[in-house]
Amino acid sequence: MELLIRNGFVYDPINGVDGEKMDIAVKDGKIVEKVNERKARKIDAFGMMVMPGGVDIHCHIAGSEVNSGRLLRPEDHFRDFERKTAVTRSGVGYSIPSTFTTGYRYSRMGYTTIMNPSMPPLEAKHTHEELSDTPMVDKASYPLLGDWWFVLEYLKDGKIEECARHVAWIITSTKGYAIKIVNAGGLEAWGFGGNVQSLDDQIPCFCITPREIIRGLCKVNRLLNLPHTIHVHTNNLGKPGNYITALETMKCIEDLATENKPIIHITHCQFSAFKGGDWRTLESGAEEIANYVNAHSHVTLDMGQVIFTDTTTMTADGPFQYTLYELSGNKWVNHDVETETSAGIVPFHYLRKSYVHAIQWSIGLELALLIKDPWKIFLTTDHPNGGPFTSYPRIIAWLMSRKAREATLKKINPRARSRSLLPSINRELSFKEIAIMTRAGQAKALGLKGKGHLGIGADADIAIYNLNPETIDPSKKYRIVRKAFKRAAYTIKNGKIVFKNGEIVKHLDGATMWLDVKVSEPAKISEDMRRRFREYWTVECENYPVTENYLEISQPINVEAKV
Amino acid sequence: MITLTPKKEFRFPVIAECINPDIFHDKTTKEIEELKIWEGNKQKMLGELFKVEENRTENPQEREAITINGNLNKVRRIGAGMKSGEIIIHGDVGMHLGEEMKGGKITVHGNVGSWAGSMMKSGTIEIHGNVSDYLGAPYRGSIEGMRGGKIVVYGNVGNEAGAYMKNGLIKIYGNAGQFLGLRMRDGTIFVEKDSGGRAGACMKGGKIVVGGFLESVLPTFTIDSIKEKVKIEEGETIAGPFYLFIGDLVENGEGKLYLSKEKNPHLNHYERLL
Numbered sequence: 001m002e003l004l005i006r007n008g009f010v011y012d013p014i015n016g017v018d019g020e021k022m023d024i025a026v027k028d029g030k031i032v033e034k035v036n037e038r039k040a041r042k043i044d045a046f047g048m049m050v051m052p053g054g055v056d057i058h059c060h061i062a063g064s065e066v067n068s069g070r071l072l073r074p075e076d077h078f079r080d081f082e083r084k085t086a087v088t089r090s091g092v093g094y095s096i097p098s099t100f101t102t103g104y105r106y107s108r109m110g111y112t113t114i115m116n117p118s119m120p121p122l123e124a125k126h127t128h129e130e131l132s133d134t135p136m137v138d139k140a141s142y143p144l145l146g147d148w149w150f151v152l153e154y155l156k157d158g159k160i161e162e163c164a165r166h167v168a169w170i171i172t173s174t175k176g177y178a179i180k181i182v183n184a185g186g187l188e189a190w191g192f193g194g195n196v197q198s199l200d201d202q203i204p205c206f207c208i209t210p211r212e213i214i215r216g217l218c219k220v221n222r223l224l225n226l227p228h229t230i231h232v233h234t235n236n237l238g239k240p241g242n243y244i245t246a247l248e249t250m251k252c253i254e255d256l257a258t259e260n261k262p263i264i265h266i267t268h269c270q271f272s273a274f275k276g277g278d279w280r281t282l283e284s285g286a287e288e289i290a291n292y293v294n295a296h297s298h299v300t301l302d303m304g305q306v307i308f309t310d311t312t313t314m315t316a317d318g319p320f321q322y323t324l325y326e327l328s329g330n331k332w333v334n335h336d337v338e339t340e341t342s343a344g345i346v347p348f349h350y351l352r353k354s355y356v357h358a359i360q361w362s363i364g365l366e367l368a369l370l371i372k373d374p375w376k377i378f379l380t381t382d383h384p385n386g387g388p389f390t391s392y393p394r395i396i397a398w399l400m401s402r403k404a405r406e407a408t409l410k411k412i413n414p415r416a417r418s419r420s421l422l423p424s425i426n427r428e429l430s431f432k433e434i435a436i437m438t439r440a441g442q443a444k445a446l447g448l449k450g451k452g453h454l455g456i457g458a459d460a461d462i463a464i465y466n467l468n469p470e471t472i473d474p475s476k477k478y479r480i481v482r483k484a485f486k487r488a489a490y491t492i493k494n495g496k497i498v499f500k501n502g503e504i505v506k507h508l509d510g511a512t513m514w515l516d517v518k519v520s521e522p523a524k525i526s527e528d529m530r531r532r533f534r535e536y537w538t539v540e541c542e543n544y545p546v547t548e549n550y551l552e553i554s555q556p557i558n559v560e561a562k563v
Numbered sequence: 564m565i566t567l568t569p570k571k572e573f574r575f576p577v578i579a580e581c582i583n584p585d586i587f588h589d590k591t592t593k594e595i596e597e598l599k600i601w602e603g604n605k606q607k608m609l610g611e612l613f614k615v616e617e618n619r620t621e622n623p624q625e626r627e628a629i630t631i632n633g634n635l636n637k638v639r640r641i642g643a644g645m646k647s648g649e650i651i652i653h654g655d656v657g658m659h660l661g662e663e664m665k666g667g668k669i670t671v672h673g674n675v676g677s678w679a680g681s682m683m684k685s686g687t688i689e690i691h692g693n694v695s696d697y698l699g700a701p702y703r704g705s706i707e708g709m710r711g712g713k714i715v716v717y718g719n720v721g722n723e724a725g726a727y728m729k730n731g732l733i734k735i736y737g738n739a740g741q742f743l744g745l746r747m748r749d750g751t752i753f754v755e756k757d758s759g760g761r762a763g764a765c766m767k768g769g770k771i772v773v774g775g776f777l778e779s780v781l782p783t784f785t786i787d788s789i790k791e792k793v794k795i796e797e798g799e800t801i802a803g804p805f806y807l808f809i810g811d812l813v814e815n816g817e818g819k820l821y822l823s824k825e826k827n828p829h830l831n832h833y834e835r836l837l
Contacts, residue, residue, distance in 0.1 A: 072704070073704055074702065074703045074705075075701070075702050075703065075704040075705030075707075078702055331704075
């Protein structure tokens with residue numbers, strides 16, 4: 001099918017197009033130079049904004065953890081439901097919507113690619129089953145390897161190359177996309193009721209420190225040529241004073257950086273940017289982190305913005321979730337994924353009038369505004385930890401309009417307001433910068449070649465928003481901007497119009513991307529490894545890998561490793 | 564005044580949140596008949612399921628009232644979210660009566676299903692009959708219990724009445740089931756007759772008064788004193804004497820559990836701890 005999008009204001013930062021009026025031609029799911037004008041279906045995008053389809057680098061949308069969250073929170077479902085239509089299925093859930101609804105809601109906002117950031121290798125099959133049931137978007141998942149026993153052992157012995165081969169095996173067999181590290185070493189310690197307090201704490205039984213794990217996996221990542229960097233959830237997350245840990249994490253691999261390329265992604269950085277001795281004296285550490293990131297080029301971040309709403313926190317960081325449980329007194333799920341990792345879930349309500357929550361809200365925005373280069377910081381809420389992904393338009397409005405920020409500042413805790421840096425920040429992002437933070441930058445950081453841009457040969461994933469950049473002043477009319485980003489005028493996936501006039505018009509299953517890492521000499525499944533699987537896992541080594549037929553639409557990406 | 568009469572015995576659940584004085588307000592009989600209502604998985608119009616009659620009266624208060632006559636035990640969510648006006652029901656009613664009610668009054672001359680007055684914020688519900696479980700309790704999983712208002716029941720109630728209650732008053736002139744005031748934070752529950760076991764489990768605050776028999780007090784409650792009388796609401800005080808227990812200590816709670824001394828002679832061994 002051929003498609004021609006005419007006269008839209010195109011924002012394509014990767015190809016240097018900034019709001020120019022031009023036509024976009026699509027043929028067979030790809031962007032092409034031109035199409036037969038008479039035959040092609042035409043979309044009149046006059047007075048509208050054309051962007052690449054949105055990319056979300058970090059959102060918990062599938063897997064056993066998310067599903068436990070759904071089970072834990074019936075009250076999250078009964079107020080927010082969607083009826084079935086001729087093309088869509090019904091679904092429920094506000095902060096943790098059911099799989100189909102997740103896909104539809106992303107598509108409604110013009111998003112076409114999303115990344116599920118935490119997949120315990122043991123739960124890979126479950127995760128992929130849910131991802132296959134998340135329609136309208138392409139997706140991928142990051143296996144949790146920061147506390148994976150074999151990785152810890154290889155790193156302890158300094159066997160980086162063997163470790164790389166093993167990681168290649170585990171990424172390919174779990175059909176993963178990147179190396180995810182959550183509270184490196186802390187989850188292993190949590191198995192014994194402990195945690196690590198700094199990068200140089202020893203992990204019980206392994207004689208290794210978080211610093212060595214992060215450095216080791218960073219080297220492994222480079223040896224394997226993986227498209228994304230290591231994806232790190234820092235140690236001490238959610239504790240006052242942890243901005244020092246975040247800075248140390250970035251510093252600890254500074255010497256490994258080459259060619260000004262990013263080698264680490266610090267995810268949901270807001271939760272790692274707390275300054276102060278305790279909750280009463282909590283302050284924002286955004287300025288320090290922003291100064292560091294502005295001066296270095298080996299880091300990318302995402303915001304992890306907090307929204308004042310009732311949401312569900314879920315991470316693999318068991319000890320952090322325990323702290324949250326103690327703070328809130330809410331119901332709590334604590335889960336130990338056999339030898340691999342832990343997980344915790346606590347429902348959480350962020351309140352405007354709470355000092356700590358208001359400071360958190362402020363930190364997220366400060367980070368996004370103080371970091372000068374939008375290619376280094378991306379818009380997320382760490383869905384659903386900071387708030388559901390459906391609140392992205394609200395964040396866009398805050399970033400684009402000082403007035404919008406002031407309107408919210410007026411309503412928050414007065415002590416937090418007086419300590420917030422936001423009143424001193426005049427910066428208002430442009431549409432181009434928003435396009436970078438919500439799609440182009442994320443696609444670039446993920447190394448997705450066909451996503452996040454509208455150049456010839458790119459995937460025809462396009463979002464058209466009903467906003468005219470020539471007539472609208474986003475800093476004053478932020479409500480209109482918010483509304484437009486909430487509901488795209490058109491969403492085009494694989495060259496097909498899937499969302500139009502406020503309705504899903506076509507159901508489309510997205511592909512699951514995974515890395516087929518080719519190493520010169522594949523990792524050996526040793527007898528010792530088999531024995532350990534038999535002794536410590538509920539699943540035998542042979543049954544462990546996810547076979548390709550598990551994925552509804554499999555899209556392997558070939559990676560040639562250096563080992 | 565609008566009078567509704569079911570046209571048939573309902574076989575499937577009817578979700579009738581449109582039966583609400585705020586929605587009926589300023590609508591003609593015809594418009595009311597055209598309101599959307601779900602019967603099972605079919606969307607219908609109110610007029611298809613109920614006979615709608617309007618009796619014109621000049622008294623503005625009466626004009627706002629809705630009277631329903633007949634068996635409604637399959638009809639759910641009547642008066643959900645209502646802010647003003649009055650609903651009078653002669654007959655049995657199904658689940659979720661007056662859910663998230665914010666004002667007005669509902670009177671039922673009959674029995675009521677579960678979750679009556681669930682999550683209510685204000686207003687009054689008066690029930691001249693028995694009530695099933697979860698009176699005034701929140702939806703499953705939620706901790707947003709009753710925030711205000713008043714529920715008066717002249718019959719018996721089921722389990723978990725007043726769970727997660729944060730404010731308001733529940734008066735029960737019959738017996739109560741188990742887990743009365745489960746996890747309540749504040750507010751008052753009064754039971755004139757007997758209560759089932761585990762009253763006040765995990766309560767953090769508030770007041771539970773049991774005028775009848777309670778088999779045993781949870782071991783996580785501690786006796787505080789004997790009170791001669793206890794205040795239920797402004798202008799209403801019940802004469803005792805009452806044993807006053809404080810708990811639930813598992814939750815570091817400071818809830819008050821008053822038990823009639825006369826009806827609970829088996830608890831007199833607590834007196835030596837005073």
